[in-house]
Amino acid sequence: MSKPLAAPSTFARVWESAGMLLVLALLFLGCSLFVENFLTVTNLRGLALAVATIGMVACTMMFCLAAGDFDLSVGSVVAFAGVLGATVMNATGSVLAGALAALASGALIGLVNGVFVARLGINALITTLASMQIVRGLGFIVSDGRAVGIRTDAFFAFGNSALLGIPTPVWLTAGCFLLFGGLLNLTVFGRNALAIGGNKEAAHLAGVPVTRIKVVIFTLQGLVAAFAGLVLAARMTSGQPNTSQGLELEVISACVLGGVSLSGGVARIGAVIAGVLIMGLVQNAMNLLNIPPFYQYVARGCILLGAVMLDRLKQRI
Amino acid sequence: MTAPALTFDSLTMEFPGVRALDGVSFGVRGGSVHALMGENGAGKSTLLKILSGAYRPTAGALRLGGESKVFASTAEALAAGVAVIYQELHLVPEMTVAENLLLGRYPRRGLLLNRAALRAEATRLLQLVGEDISPDARLGRLPLAQRQMVEIAKALGRGAKIVAFDEPTSSLSAKETQRLFGIIRDLRDRGHAILYVTHRMDEVYETCDAATVLRDGRHVVTHESLAGVTRDALVKSMVGRELTNIYNYRPRAHAPDGLAVRGLAGPGLKAPVSFAVARGEILGFFGLVGAGRSELMRLLCGAVAPEAGEVRVHGALVAGGSPRAAIRDGLVFCPEDRKKEGIIGIRSVAENINLSARRSQLRAGVFLDHGWEKANAAAQIARLGVRCASADTLIGLLSGGNQQKAILARWLSEQVRVVVLDEPTRGIDIGAKSEIYALIHDLAAAGTSVVIVSSELPEVLGIADRVIVMREGLVAAEFPRATATPEAVLHAALPAAAA
Structure with missing residues (x-):
């Protein structure tokens, strides 16, 4: 049953384009004024590092959601890629071989997800729920359930290096934002992804290669998650099979905070970046305020609900 | 002449950059079928959406039986006895006809669903539209025309006194259309007020007693009786210009x-x-x-x-x-x-x-x-x-x-x-x-x-x-x-x- 589309008011349009940036700015201002040690170079660097993984994965999750799907397997892929990369590096002594193995396996997992969802028409929730568990299991199998320490210095030196005082992982995340923002806004691929999310049947009849685009999106999602897993492993100097559990939900939360429609068709890279930063900022502030982790879960859930409510509210104004 | 059962009272509806309705006023009498006509963007859909409670007008109100009203929701409109039958039907294809008919107000026995009462009430409602449909049939299996009948029966079951139809015949065959007209006349004879949106001129003359024409969001004319109103006059008031040959056919080289x-x-x-x-x-x-x-x-x-x-x-x-x-x-x-x-x-x-x-x-x-x-x-x-x-x-x-x-x-x-x-x-x-x-x-x-x-x-x-x-x-x-x-x-x- 389709609800009638209400015409957006001027306020709604301003909110749509800049609302989350405004919330981010206010939060930042508030934290700077009221949270001790927040506005220090060390803390801000830590904050940026903390959102690096979520940020990278959010780029492709944005595409997934824009096209009307989602991917729950990303947390598992991050862990698996780290473990596999570390294992291959240790076995061959080659950083390149490890990285290639991790990226290729990530892309392959994404490809399989994409084929199941787009070509075979299996529900994305079921497909990626299954691959989430399969890939998590594979990570444990490869590592025998233990962290795999990386013996190649060059690799974790890279993970902990910095350029102009900004850590390399943060640069890489920024690069992802730039790349996928461009892909969304400047290419036919991005527009087609949004069209598919808006109305799959109409897009198909208008000549949009729906299946191919969906498969590519899932493959990219796997590739980027594996990349994020490698970067994380480099930072931690080991591949950990237990890492990033629940990452998929944090990433989807960040995207929703960034105004990406869960039913597809609407996505903006600026707002997604704001969503990612809001998540990181709140987490960081709670840590600085010594709020126990158990309460942090509650707070994060409340923020997500609050963001969705705000989104609803704006449609009435 | 009886007082109108439903009156639109200077309705205005504004969207950004567009005034979809501009001070529209007219009345629909009980026991009559009132055609609502106009070009695309004339404001018919907006008017229906206000009537059904989906939109709230920027200004103006509806008057039902002397009471001034603005519906805040479709539930409120239904409660006041107003039902709008849209082209896209609001039914659940996976459920049975009976379940659809009584959706939201199932008879209960204690905490349990009262299946016998559900069936009995559904059968009674289907008889109101005189349609031979099994209450146990899955709705999605019915042809479109029968689904429309179910929608009408559902509206009647909710005590609708005012029923608006939004181009109900656009996907019906000639035979199905005649069945629908029979039902609409039957509703009229039982005193319901009917607002009938259509583009088909034949249907207006066949089923409607009165007609209102909108153009660019404004009220153009209301004919309380169609006697003596020519087709050309209606078309003219809809488009505001004479349409000589709308098909514009010219032979071409192949x-x-x-x-x-x-x-x-x-x-x-x-x-x-x-x-x-x-x-x-x-x-x-x-x-x-x-x-x-x-x-x-x-x-x-x-x-x-x-x-x-x-x-x-x-x-x-x-x-x-x-x-x-x-x-x-x-x-x-x-x-x-x-x-x-x-x-x-x-x-x-x-x-x-x-x-x-x-x-x-x-x-x-x-x-x-x-x-x-x-x-x-x-x-x-x-x-x-x-x-x-x-x-x-x-x-x-x-x-x-x-x-x-x-x-x-x-x-x-x-x-x-x-x-x-x-x-x-x-x-x-x-x-x-x-x-x-x-x-x-x-x-x-x-x-x-x-x-x-x-x-x-x-x-x-x-x-x-x-x-x-x-x-x-x-x-x-x-x-x-x-x-x-x-x-x-x-x-x-x-x-x-x-x-």
Whole structure:
């Protein structure tokens, strides 16, 4: 049953384009004024590092959601890629071989997800729920359930290096934002992804290669998650099979905070970046305020609900 | 004359940049069928949405039995005895007829569902519309016409005293339409006030007692009785200008080698279909609902993979089963269900227009040419007269006719050789129809082959150079324009038993 589309008011349009940036700015201002040690170079660097993984994965999750799907397997892929990369590096002594193995396996997992969802028409929730568990299991199998320490210095030196005082992982995340923002806004691929999310049947009849685009999106999602897993492993100097559990939900939360429609068709890279930063900022502030982790879960859930409510509210104004 | 059961009292509705309704006032009496007419964008849909509680008017109110009201929700409207039957029915296909009829107010015994009472009440409601439908049937299995009856019965079950119909016959066959009219008259005789939105002039004279015409959001005229009101006068008040020949038919030169279809077979067709359309020719397809016309068009345009046969455009073979391949060969398709298969409602008008053609306008083979995107959208909007606040307006907010023009704009941005239009003027007012016909003629005059499917006989006869009639999944007959009389064409379309 389709609800009638209400015409957006001027306020709604301003909110749509800049609302989350405004919330981010206010939060930042508030934290700077009221949270001790927040506005220090060390803390801000830590904050940026903390959102690096979520940020990278959010780029492709944005595409997934824009096209009307989602991917729950990303947390598992991050862990698996780290473990596999570390294992291959240790076995061959080659950083390149490890990285290639991790990226290729990530892309392959994404490809399989994409084929199941787009070509075979299996529900994305079921497909990626299954691959989430399969890939998590594979990570444990490869590592025998233990962290795999990386013996190649060059690799974790890279993970902990910095350029102009900004850590390399943060640069890489920024690069992802730039790349996928461009892909969304400047290419036919991005527009087609949004069209598919808006109305799959109409897009198909208008000549949009729906299946191919969906498969590519899932493959990219796997590739980027594996990349994020490698970067994380480099930072931690080991591949950990237990890492990033629940990452998929944090990433989807960040995207929703960034105004990406869960039913597809609407996505903006600026707002997604704001969503990612809001998540990181709140987490960081709670840590600085010594709020126990158990309460942090509650707070994060409340923020997500609050963001969705705000989104609803704006449609009435 | 009785006091109106429902009065619209200076209703005004504003959207950004558009005033959809501007101080509209008129009354609908109980025990009468009141036609609401007007072009696309005249404000009929907006008025219905206010009546059903989906929109709140910017100013003005409704008056029901002397009480001034603005409904805040559809539930409030229902509670006040107002029901609007939309073209898209609000029913749950997975549930049974009985469950749908009493949705939201199931009879209970303690905490449990009272199945016997549910069935009994459902049977009683179905008798009100005199329809022979099993209350236990799954709703999704019923034909559209019967689903509509279920929707009407559901409204009556909720005590609706005022029933509004939004173009209820647009997807019904002639026989089903007559059944519906019977029910509507029956409702009238029992004292219900009925508001009937339609574009079909015949229906107005056949079923309606009174008529109101809206134009550009304003009230033009209300005829309390249709006696002495001519068809021309009604049309004139709708468009505000004389329409001499809305079909604009002019003979054109034809050239061979346009579209050639040979032995096309697939779901919905009982035998392979072959036909050809010359360059510059307009071929009409007529048939009753379910005759297989839409199925044939979907095979032709690659929406459904054919089981056999070939399609050639200008002599070149088109790969089957892919709309993308068809479009690349210049064969484009405007589907019947605009909302579900045509537009992408939550994207802008410009996005919807540029969706397909942009692939050949890339910079460096990858990047969108934003300059072209803007220019093309603006040019097409101007060329087709799409009425919208701006190219960035969401297409879902436009009226049906303007959505259709935007879809046509999508294809006119391409190098088209063959245009297939499935019910291009369904639910569109006469003014916009005439613009679309003119456009079709321009296309044909420029050498495009046009295939047009329509359930409206005057439309097919008025616009086509040649008519193919389909019946029950088969091609039944073919008529050149000269011999395509309404009687002959209709006779060929009717099933043998009914003819």
